[in-house]
Amino acid sequence: SAVISQKPSRDICQRGTSLTIQCQVDSQVTMMFWYRQQPGQSLTLIATANQGSEATYESGFVIDKFPISRPNLTFSTLTVSNMSPEDSSIYLCSVEPDRARTDTQYFGPGTRLTVL
Amino acid sequence: GENVEQHPSTLSVQEGDSAVIKCTYSDSASNYFPWYKQELGKGPQLIIDIRSNVGEKKDQRIAVTLNKTAKHFSLHITETQPEDSAVYFCAASTYSARQLTFGSGTQLTVLP
Numbered sequence: 080s081a082v083i084s085q086k087p088s089r090d091i092c093q094r095g096t097s098l099t100i101q102c103q104v105d106s107q108v109t110m111m112f113w114y115r116q117q118p119g120q121s122l123t124l125i126a127t128a129n130q131g132s133e134a135t136y137e138s139g140f141v142i143d144k145f146p147i148s149r150p151n152l153t154f155s156t157l158t159v160s161n162m163s164p165e166d167s168s169i170y171l172c173s174v175e176p177d178r179a180r181t182d183t184q185y186f187g188p189g190t191r192l193t194v195l
Numbered sequence: 196g197e198n199v200e201q202h203p204s205t206l207s208v209q210e211g212d213s214a215v216i217k218c219t220y221s222d223s224a225s226n227y228f229p230w231y232k233q234e235l236g237k238g239p240q241l242i243i244d245i246r247s248n249v250g251e252k253k254d255q256r257i258a259v260t261l262n263k264t265a266k267h268f269s270l271h272i273t274e275t276q277p278e279d280s281a282v283y284f285c286a287a288s289t290y291s292a293r294q295l296t297f298g299s300g301t302q303l304t305v306l307p
Binding site: 080083110112120121122123124127137171181182183184185186187188189191 | 238300
């Protein structure tokens with residue numbers, strides 16, 4: 080497995096502002112992903128963070144709203160831009176740490192975002 | 196794309212009893228099926244997984260069964276304890292898509 084940390088753990092933000100969430104892994108990993116979990120709901124994949132290239136976004140998510148960076152194999156950021164109350168969610172990063180592809184993902188603790 | 200349905204949405208059991216959560220998937224190409232436990236205020240924790248070349252897998256009090264023909268898989272927890280209380284998510288993925296599709300979750304409550 081891998082040890083994953085996220086910053087901040089929670090935040091309360093005003094509408095119209097932006098928040099950048101950091102995800103740090105204790106070892107180099109092949110794949111990193113960002114998910115959204117709306118209150119009381121399941122997990123929805125936002126995008127795959129690709130090292131050295133643009134992220135791959137899922138249907139319904141766009142780069143202007145959720146810009147992602149992945150400068151190296153242990154770190155990624157997700158920015159939630161121009162926030163509205165509908166963006167209030169838990170944002171989770173996950174990693175697939177195994178060099179040999181296994182599709183096994185491990186999750187960070189999440190960032191709990193409230194937009195007023 | 197893949198669609199995963201999970202039942203029941205809530206489940207209450209007495210301590211010491213067994214709990215079973217069921218999921219069905221739509222894409223016959225799916226070949227990896229993990230289960231996650233999410234406690235309040237925490238991220239999902241992988242508790243067990245199974246691949247399509249195996250019909251059953253056990254890890255102490257937890258087991259997962261897979262029926263590829265019927266396209267469903269189940270989580271079995273025996274001798275439940277209060278600390279098993281959490282939300283459980285099933286998921287499925289295909290080799291080509293390389294992404295997890297999650298079920299809607301089951302809130303398990305173990306009553307002392």
